[in-house]
Amino acid sequence: MAHPGFFQRQASARRNTSLLVFLFLTAVVLITLAVCLVGYFVTRSETSGQPFHYWLLSSHGLITAAAVVTLICMGSLIRWADLAGGGSRVAKMVGARPIDPDTRDSDERKLRNIVEEMAIASGVPVPELYLMDDETGINAFVAGYSPGSAVMVVTHGAITQLTRDELQGVVGHEFSHIFNGDMRLNVRLIALLSGILMIGQIGSFLLRASFYSGGRSTARNRDGRAQATMGILGIALFLIGYVGVFFGRLIQAAVSRQRENLADASSVQFTRNPEGIGGALFKIGLRSSYLDTTGHASDMNHMCFGEATRMKFTSLLASHPPIEQRINAIQPGLMARLKSRLRDTEPADDLRAATAGQRPSGASGFAGATAEVYSSVSGRRAASTNPIVATPDPGSAGVQKLSERVGTVSPEGEDFAIHLLRRLPSTFRGLLYTRAGAIQLCYALLINHLDQQQQTECLRLLPGHSLLGAQPDLLAKLVPALQSLGEAVRFPALELAMPALRKLDPEERAELIRNVRKLVDADNRITLFELALTSFLSRHLGVDADRAIPVRHNSYKPAMPALQRLLSLLARAGSSDSQQAESLYHEAMAGFPGNGSADTPMLSKVTMRQLQEALKVLNGLSPLLKPAVIDACGHCITYDGVIDVREYELMRLVADQMDCPMPPMTV
Incomplete structure (x- = not known):
């Protein structure tokens, strides 16, 4: 099955966001009705036993419904405002510290070098790095509202227990979440679930309050009935709130599992080394990925590389597929090879313990696991000296379909990054x-x-x-x-x-x-x-840097003037004379439906302001419409078989303003 491209994944993330908002609103309605039903039975004697639907439209019912909706929305808005600081706020929430870019710690430098290589090879700004010093489990997550403002948080266990190849596999997995638009969705999930949880927290407070007052009361206390009513109401709200959270986490887990499988596959695509991420997952199965030093582990579970918290109903509520399933999905037979390698490297006493089915303390995935684990060793490619100014192969599919490079890491791009950083x-x-x-x-x-x-x-x-x-x-x-x-x-x-x-x-x-x-x-x-x-x-630094650009156009028709400006400029940049430029322009425009040469002739001049306005319009296209724009631009700049610096900078400008990470154009 073909691996979905960057633009398909972006469209899927937008659909998931819409679906989650719909499900959240559905949960709010159902919780509101459930609380109103409790209120109906509590006040039934006062309302002369009128039917529920009449009570719901009465002042009692409307006030109750309004109060519930207000509380849920307040809970979500408070958490939303708390997370408005973006990825750095999430990192501080779990107690992570920024990694000094000039750190002397060898493990921290290993992480920074891997992240910088992948950022340059993929064409995205380097994310800020944070470390959870006290976490011995192997885990990581990314957070933020846009690729340009992303932060990556890694546990101490991950940088100390994983080899370079394994850590690169984890980083590739997290970069996939940056590309796929998962980060914004993940932060929204935290806020939405906090609102649903608000009802359960109020119920828990009423329940404790009723027991506390009941313990101080005596037989002569005339408020016993009121306390009992408060206790019953607290129990009802507690159950309603946490049942809502259960189903909320059920939806969250289902969406998260799909994204985790996709991120695993993307990591292999980026690193060209299935044993890297496979080895990291294998070590999680042997040891642990739980976050034990933060009270926000359950909130963060759907964001992390591995399960961040222990939970009941694991088969339903786990945000990640089982470890063995994830490894075998990466490459059939990989799990067996890793187990075999473990047997070849472990002492006989440990092997006997494994075959006896003993499980070490803290292990989360595999029976018979031991503390010392497989270490993947793979040969690295020699760094290439390919410049960013390239002479493309006319028959190369990568040149023909420049959009297929967006949001990816190629071996050539990685070699370019390694060589550049060494220089x-x-x-x-x-x-x-x-x-x-x-x-x-x-x-x-x-x-x-x-x-x-x-x-x-x-x-x-x-x-x-x-x-x-x-x-x-x-x-x-x-x-x-x-x-x-x-x-x-x-x-x-x-x-x-x-x-x-x-x-x-x-x-x-x-x-x-x-x-x-x-x-x-x-x-x-x-x-x-x-x-x-x-x-x-x-x-990336302006006032709207973290704001997602909404989809404004689901067809090319309203964007045709913008395409006319952009491709007129690119056709002139990619050709040596005006006649050739005219021909190149019409070839590029021919790929858009409903375009006629008489309607959109090539412009003789395009100002920089007009180019900026055109790029803003094109960024409002649906993600599935953007590949044709990137490919039309690519056709112009590769027309003469050479991508010079001026053409690359223009292509980079177009891609960046359309939120399309463009890797170095090496071949």
């Missing part, structure tokens, strides 16, 4: 991890092609500021490195700097964007890279 001077790379260094990188990217005098004149345009102003000492380290590394390093360096740039507060972000625009406007002209840089910073 970066340690001082240069270290500066990208600091706020000051990341800010100065943005300035250096715009002035490194100028001579010393021109650089000085441009930097005078920036207002003085201890952090956001020009810092000559840092620029003196960044500019020469950029000049020697070449243009291919520009966007990868920016991606490495994104965790530091996201630590700026909103006012500092806005000032940085203003400063960048001042440098861009200094020569009264704007290059494609300058446009790509300013658009990238606005998209």
Whole structure:
């Protein structure tokens, strides 16, 4: 069965969001009716035994229903507001600490190197990394509202007990969740379930209150009947609330299992190494993935790589398929190979314990498991020196269907990332991890092609500021490195700097964007890279950086003027003369239904403002309509068999503004 592509997974995530909202509203209605039914029986003597449907429309019924809906909505809104801080708020909620980008700990550096390689190879900003120091279980999750604001949280057990290949498999799994649009859905699930849980919590409070008052009362207490009524009401609300949570978690688990299977398959696709993620899952089965140091484990269960909490009715409420099922789904026979490798490496006493069916303390998946486990060792590909400026093979399917590369990690892209990271001077790379260094990188990217005098004149345009102003000492380290590394390093360096740039507060972000625009406007002209840089910073650091762009168009018809502008520009960029450009433009436009040459002729000029407006319109297309746009752009830039830097930057601009992670265009 074909593995679903990036755009199909994005469309599926949107459908799942709509389905969950519908199911949440259904749960609210049913819980409201159940509470009203309890209220009806409690007040039946006061309402002369009128039928329930009449009571429901009375003042008693309407007030009860309004109170229940208000409480559920308040519970969800309070948690929603609590999680408004995005991924970093979720990470702090479970007690995770940020990993210092310049950490000296070998396990933390191993994780950071893997994440940076995969981010560059996939074309997404590097997520912020957090570590749960006190968690010995093997687990991880990603959180955030958009790929550009994602954080990845990993347990101490994961970075210390997994080999590099296994940890890479886990990271690939989590990157799949970033690509697939699962993060926003996961955070919403936490908020929605908190609202449903509110009724049960109120019932529990009333139940405790009735027992507490009952213990202090005497036989002469005239309020005994009221206390009994409060206790009965508390029990009823407690049961209604937690039955609602049971079914809520049932729905949550069903949706989560489907996404976990998809993420496992994507991890294999990204890493080209099934034994990596298979070995990580095998170790979870031998040991544990539970989060024991946080009270939010049940809330986070659907977000994690493995089960985060022990629960009853595991076959119904588990957010992940059984470990053995997940391993065999990755590759048939992999489970047997891992068990065989365990037998070959374990002492005889441990093997006898395994064959006797003994289970170590804390093991969660396999009978007969021991503490020392399989370690996967696989050969790595030699790093390639492929540049980002490539000469594509005209017969390559990857070139013909550029959309198939979106949201993926190819072996060539991974080799490019490994080679590039090795080329970066340690001082240069270290500066990208600091706020000051990341800010100065943005300035250096715009002035490194100028001579010393021109650089000085441009930097005078920036207002003085201890952090956001020009810092000559840092620029003196960044500019020469950029000049020697070449243009291919520009966007990868920016991606490495994104965790530091996201630590700026909103006012500092806005000032940085203003400063960048001042440098861009200094020569009264704007290059494609300058446009790509300013658009990238606005998209990922602007006030709407975390806002999901809603689907506004389910057909190409309203977007045809935007396509006309975009493809007119790309056709000129991908051809050497006007006649060839005209032909290329019509070939690209021919792929869109209902398009006529007379209706959408090629434009002789497209301004940068018009291009930005066009990209905003195209980002409002349904996910399933975007691949044709990416492929039409790809047809233009690969027409002459060469992807030069200018064409790559234009393609990168288009993909980024349409929320399509574009890996390095190496072949």
